[in-house]
Amino acid sequence: MNIRPRRLRKNPIIRELIAETRLSKDMFVYPHFVVGGKGVKEPINAMPGIHHFSVDELLKDVEIGMKLGINKVLLFGVGEEKSEDASTSYDSNSIVSLAVSALKEKFVNDLYIITDVCVCAYTTHGHCGIVHDSYVDNDKSVEVLAKMALAHAKAGADMIAPSDMMDGRVGAIRQTLDDSGFENTAIMSYTIKFASAYYGPFREAADSAPEFGDRKSYQMDFRNKREAMKEAELDELEGADILMIKPALAYLDVISELRQQTNLPVACYNVSGEYSMVKAAAEKGLIDEQKIVMENMYAFSRAGADIIITYHIREILEKGWL
Numbered sequence: 001m002n003i004r005p006r007r008l009r010k011n012p013i014i015r016e017l018i019a020e021t022r023l024s025k026d027m028f029v030y031p032h033f034v035v036g037g038k039g040v041k042e043p044i045n046a047m048p049g050i051h052h053f054s055v056d057e058l059l060k061d062v063e064i065g066m067k068l069g070i071n072k073v074l075l076f077g078v079g080e081e082k083s084e085d086a087s088t089s090y091d092s093n094s095i096v097s098l099a100v101s102a103l104k105e106k107f108v109n110d111l112y113i114i115t116d117v118c119v120c121a122y123t124t125h126g127h128c129g130i131v132h133d134s135y136v137d138n139d140k141s142v143e144v145l146a147k148m149a150l151a152h153a154k155a156g157a158d159m160i161a162p163s164d165m166m167d168g169r170v171g172a173i174r175q176t177l178d179d180s181g182f183e184n185t186a187i188m189s190y191t192i193k194f195a196s197a198y199y200g201p202f203r204e205a206a207d208s209a210p211e212f213g214d215r216k217s218y219q220m221d222f223r224n225k226r227e228a229m230k231e232a233e234l235d236e237l238e239g240a241d242i243l244m245i246k247p248a249l250a251y252l253d254v255i256s257e258l259r260q261q262t263n264l265p266v267a268c269y270n271v272s273g274e275y276s277m278v279k280a281a282a283e284k285g286l287i288d289e290q291k292i293v294m295e296n297m298y299a300f301s302r303a304g305a306d307i308i309i310t311y312h313i314r315e316i317l318e319k320g321w322l
């Protein structure tokens with residue numbers, strides 16, 4: 001037998017030479033949870049290592065992150081006054097808008113700011129849209145989402161990331177941004193977002209759990225991959241610049257399929273539940289955290305993700321795991 005694949009595994013030098021998948025810090029986006037007040041840096045119980053930051057503390061944390069090489073952040077607003085119509089979500093003084101302007105003032109164009117656009121943290125019932133007769137009304141929700149996106153763009157956001165899964169929201173947001181002179185504000189759509197139990201820890205962090213029912217009438221059924229490709233096709237036609245899949249770990253097949261079906265950049269979101277499971281197992285000494293985290297990151301990239309959104313990136317760079 002003269003075909004011996006092991007020849008190319010002999011030592012680290014040859015293994016590095018033939019590695020098919022490589023990671024770069026430029027592929028990663030780091031999420032942040034922003035709250036009101038001053039001097040707040042509160043650990044989030046469900047997500048070890050992640051905090052709620054008030055804007056002043058956020059500026060410090062982002063500065064540290066930038067020194068490590070994190071120059072792309074995804075912002076979530078937490079703790080705003082909640083209402084049926086989610087009106088605080090598009091207030092020009094919303095926590096997110098204030099955070100965006102403060103970050104832009106301090107870091108100008110050295111930092112790329114992405115904002116999550118969804119109303120679940122702003123509605124009394126915790127659904128991702130406006131509720132009418134116990135049903136999330138699509139078109140009314142889209143109107144509010146477009147206003148929220150515009151508010152973030154006005155504050156200086158570089159990219160808008162709608163995470164609600166209403167039909168037609170990408171097109172409506174694109175139109176609203178264009179009509180208001182924000183044709184250069186990009187859209188990364190949470191295109192294929194499955195109704196998933198992996199968002200559990202996040203809902204504690206964002207105080208955004210639905211009070212009745214679940215999100216299955218708008219988020220996707222995780223059994224469906226063809227329907228996922230349909231969602232992606234629609235978002236592409238509506239003008240999305242980047243297509244995101246979420247969660248990531250249990251959906252590598254979907255990442256792989258989408259990478260083959262679109263010419264747009266594909267992002268994956270390594271969500272809170274995926275993060276917290278690794279952290280919890282590591283705290284118990286059940287796994288080698290560094291090895292597990294990096295195996296997961298390579299898996300996302302190998303599956304076809306061009307962009308990885310993960311709570312792990314801070315620690316990965318701090319500890320030099322990359």
Ligand code: PBG
Binds near residue numbers: 270
């Ligand atoms: C809000 C939103 C969620 C996440 C991102 N944006 C939660 C949800 O849809 O319930 C999840 C992020 C994570 O779990 O890390 N629509």
Ligand code: ZN
Binds near residue numbers: 118119121128163
């Ligand atoms: Zn939501």
